[in-house]
Structure formats: C-alpha cells, structure tokens
C-alpha cells in the first residue's frame with residue numbers, strides 16, 4: 001500500500017457522486033486504506049447501485065446534493081474528508097439539459113461547500129475538468145495558469161463555476177479546498193450510455209459487432225487517463241498540505257488519436273466491422289488535447305503509469321464481467 005494512504009486510516013469520508021465511474025474506484029481505494037466510514041451519496045441519476053462497492057464501513061445514501069435533509073443527515077456524521085464528484089455529466093448532456101446542469105453543478109456544489117464549511121471538514125477535494133476550463137484555444141501542453149472565459153458548453157461553464165466557488169470558500173472562509181482537473185478518464189466502473197465517454201461506448205458497440213462511429217476525422221487527440229491513476233492523484237491531493245487553495249491537472253500527458261482508440265478497441269474485442277465517419281458534434285471545437293502534469297508531479301508526487309493499451313484491456317474485461325448488468329443499465 002502506498003505510504004500516503006495511511007492518512008486516511010480511521011477517517012470518515014464523504015464521496016458525492018460515489019456510485020459513478022471515478023467514485024466507485026475511489027471508494028474501493030479508501031476501503032483498502034482502511035477508512036473507518038465511507039459515505040457514498042448519489043441520486044443514481046447517472047449510475048447504478050450495483051456499481052457501489054459493498055464492504056463494512058461503506059454507507060450508501062441514495063439522495064441528491066440538492067436535498068437539504070439529506071445533506072444535514074450526511075454532514076452530522078462528522079466528516080473528515082469530502083470528495084465532491086457528483087455532477088451532471090457532461091458536454092452533450094449539458095447542451096440538452098442546461099438548467100439541470102446549472103442546478104447540480106452550480107447550486108449543488110455551493111450547497112456541499114456550505115455544509116463542509118459549517119461542519120469544519122479537514123479537506124474538500126473538488127472534481128473539476130481540464131477538458132472544460134482550458135477551452136479550445138489554450139496552448140499545448142495545457143498548464144494550470146491558463147483558463148478560458150470562452151467555453152463551448154454549459155458543462156464546461158459550470159465546472160469552471162465550481163472551481164470559482166471553491167476558491168471563494170478557500171479565500172473567504174479558509175475552507176481547505178484542493179481542485180483536481182481531470183482529463184478524459186476511462187476504466188472499469190463506467191457504464192456505457194448516450195452521455196458517456198468514448199472508450200466504454202466503443203467497447204460496448206464493438207462487442208455487438210457494430211462499426212465504431214468517429215465524430216470528425218479521427219485525427220483529433222485526447223489525453224486519456226486511466227481511472228486508477230486518477231484515483232491515486234485525487235487521494236494524493238486530499239493529504240498534501242501544499243495543495244490547499246490550488247488546482248492540479250491529473251492526466252496521462254500522452255496524446256492519443258481517436259482513430260487509434262477505435263482500432264485498439266476493435267483489436268481487443270475482435271470486432272471486424274471497422275469504423276464509420278460521422279459529423280463532428282457542433283460544440284466540439286477541441287482538436288488536440290494534452291495536459292502538463294509537471295505541477296502534480298512536483299507537488300503531489302503524481303506519476304501515472306497505465307498505458308492506454310493496458311487500460312483498454314482492463315476496461316474491456318470489466319465490461320465482459322458485468323455484461324448482464326450493463327446490458328440492462330446502458331441507456332442510449
């Protein structure tokens with residue numbers, strides 16, 4: 001076990017959005033770290049109960065971060081660490097449902113921050129999005145000191161809004177906040193669906209023998225980051241005093257073309273149907289994406305090591321193992 005994890009031993013932890021992809025893996029890591037109690041608060045609007053790890057000390061609360069009664073119950077359990085992951089996810093979903101996006105990612109984040117402040121938590125970690133706050137014009141590699149005010153979707157706007165609220169609570173109330181800027185996270189725990197990420201969806205379609213739809217030319221790149229690396233960076237953020245009041249890219253620092261992802265998925269799944277090209281989504285203006293993780297490396301000791309080939313194989317195995325549940329849960 002990594003040494004820094006011992007800081008979580010015996011602690012009481014709240015993970016909002018903990019039934020989702022990142023949250024379920026974070027829960028598992030905190031069980032291994034011997035946290036005394038892990039409260040998973042999720043309204044299951046975009047996740048499944050079967051995805052929540054079951055273990056002594058894990059308390060699943062089905063409820064919304066917008067519900068005062070639920071928040072009062074949760075925060076009177078004496079929480080040490082908050083990992084605020086609950087969000088209305090992601091770009092297309094926010095274009096289709098901009099008001100829900102603002103409500104959950106804006107008001108919801110404000111409410112969780114308020115309760116964290118009122119009950120004096122030790123640390124508040126916010127899941128922001130590097131794919132959002134840098135916009136489409138920032139120079140590569142993307143570094144923490146450049147954020148854009150010209151964003152392309154309501155989701156990108158409300159992830160930046162969440163960061164601004166975090167900074168307010170840090171500057172005005174002294175709440176110990178640390179911000180993680182994730183990049184294209186993938187891995188076990190993400191159920192495919194209309195508003196989900198490209199890798200689980202490609203695997204799901206490939207398993208059905210369908211051609212993989214490339215929205216654009218396929219030469220577009222993203223900084224795909226395996227969920228275990230994201231969990232490691234997030235947990236480091238929670239226990240590093242120098243991270244307080246600051247934001248950190250958590251990425252792989254490797255640029256991968258979408259066409260290469262599609263070919264890899266077809267190879268791993270044995271899908272012979274190839275790819276098909278469809279129109280790029282009109283809000284999708286980002287051609288290339290690669291983050292700098294220099295700051296997270298220096299301050300947090302973050303050093304991701306999962307190659308995309310291995311990450312895709314592990315995601316594929318998880319989808320196969322859970323296929324019966326996934327077939328029922330995947331919403332397209």
Ligand SMILES: NC(=O)c1ccc[n+]([C@@H]2O[C@H](COP(=O)([O-])OP(=O)(O)OC[C@H]3O[C@@H](n4cnc5c(N)ncnc54)[C@H](O)[C@@H]3O)[C@@H](O)[C@H]2O)c1
Pocket residue numbers: 016017018019020021022023041042043044045046047063064065066084085086087088089104108127128129130131159181182183184185186197
């Ligand atoms: N996955 C990525 O590529 C990525 C990239 C950047 C940032 N992020 C951020 O990381 C966090 C976790 O992402 P994820 O990939 O695990 O997404 P996810 O959709 O799997 O997890 C979010 C969870 O929040 C829950 N939720 C939604 N509204 C809620 C509400 N009102 N109350 C309680 N729970 C609610 C959903 O049911 C879901 O389980 C999110 O904040 C997301 O914006 C993710």
